[in-house]
Amino acid sequence: MKRTFARLREDLESARAHDPAARGNVENFLAYSGLHAIWIHRLTHRMWQNPELRFPARLISQAGRFITGIEIHPGATIGRRFFIDHGMGVVIGETSEIGDDVMIYHGVTLGGRSLAKVKRHPTIGDGVTIGAGAKVLGPITIGHGSAVGANAVVVKDAPPNSIVTGIPATWRHRDAVKETKPAVDPAEYYYI
DSSP states (O other): OHHHHHHHHHHHHHHHHHOTTOOOHHHHHHHOHHHHHHHHHHHHHHHHTSGGGHHHHHHHHHHHHHHHSOEEOTTOEEOTTOEEESOTTOEEOTTOEEOTTOEEETTOEEEOSOOSSSOOSOEEOTTOEEOTTOEEESSOEEOTTOEEOTTOEEOSOBOSSEEEEETTEEEEEOOTTTSOOTTOOGGGGOOO
16 A cells, blocks of 8 residues: 555656646646546556456456546556656557656557557657657567657657657657757657
8 A cells, every 4th residue: 555655646746747737736636637547557457467357457448548538458568657648549559568757648659550469569668758649559669768759650669869750750869968858848859
């Protein structure tokens, strides 16, 4: 129970750190759909580990989708301090793996490109930010500390500390001095 409250507090701190509109823990606890989706996912992911509980886990997950507008499959693995800003339209597939301190905006899809029952969804490294509407598809890896621009369609791996933009997306190395500010929208990295 102590660990649960510690995680809850950590999630609330993460919301305040990533969203300048976040005003207080009580408001964030009650009004942030991204936090609600993560908390529901933690419950359903734990249930998913027991094959006999997979059906109720899916039902609870779908109820969470109805309430929050965010669909996270119970099989997805999500690290600590994950934050979803605004949330609506986010889809996270079954075999997705998300590291610690990841932030995504509304409309992001971590989807598959295969119908085979194998790892078919992306692996997102620690400290990655994914802009609104981006689609990251297939069993690819986005390296630690990278940023994916808004509306990018990513179908290939990106190494650590990359800026990933475009359709189909290409990557370049991140400028360690100019492009590491916290909570910077990765859409700002896009230029022609």
